[in-house]
Amino acid sequence: MLKRLVIALLGILCLIVGAAGLITGAWIYTVFGSDGEVSAPAGSVVEVQGSNAVVIDLADANLSVPYLTFKGETTIQAKNTEGEMGAALFLGVGEATVIDEYLAQTTYSVGEFTAPTKPWKMTLVPGPANTPGAPFGQPAEKLIWSSSAIGDPAVLQLDSPAAPLTLVVMRSDALSPVAADLSVHLKVPQLVITMWIALAVAVLLLPAALTLFWIAL
Structure with a gap:
């Protein structure tokens, strides 16, 4: 028994x-899935006339994949909103103070996250008037980025820095407003x-x- x-x-x-x-x-x-990857929408930035860039505070945005936060490779992707035409997209991450100095030469927008499938709330930040045909400087030429990417879609890997960083979304030629859909991707092969x-x-x-x-x- x-x-x-x-x-x-x-x-x-x-x-x-x-x-x-x-x-x-x-x-x-x-x-x-079978490859240890998951993706989640991160809203969209809408075109704001007169704005040459969109600034996003990564900490305030809380861009993360739902359910879990694992140690893995996290990337953010931006692609042109359907029907939008223009130069390739640029994604850049850097320190807020340095980026503020760069964007002080132009008019830009500050994006505020609302919901994964909804547009970001955009606040226009007026800058000095630019001479027509004279851009304030293409972003890829600047040595201010911790990391950056160009393309359509533009895919940027996000690290975990000690200092808060700012994400900038704009056109690679810095000449026209940007409208793009954002998504976050997490890859954890160990899973x-x-x-x-x-x-x-x-x-x-x-x-x-x-x-x-x-x-x-």
């Missing part, structure tokens, strides 16, 4: 651990390993639990 009780308890333990492995593996696959280990545990322990229950009976 005692032997059957011990076997039954072992079966229950195997069942609990196996079920936990199955749930964990299935959850990781559902959220991150793929975790997923397969969890599923392997489930495959081993769930049948073992059934076998132990059968022996106990």
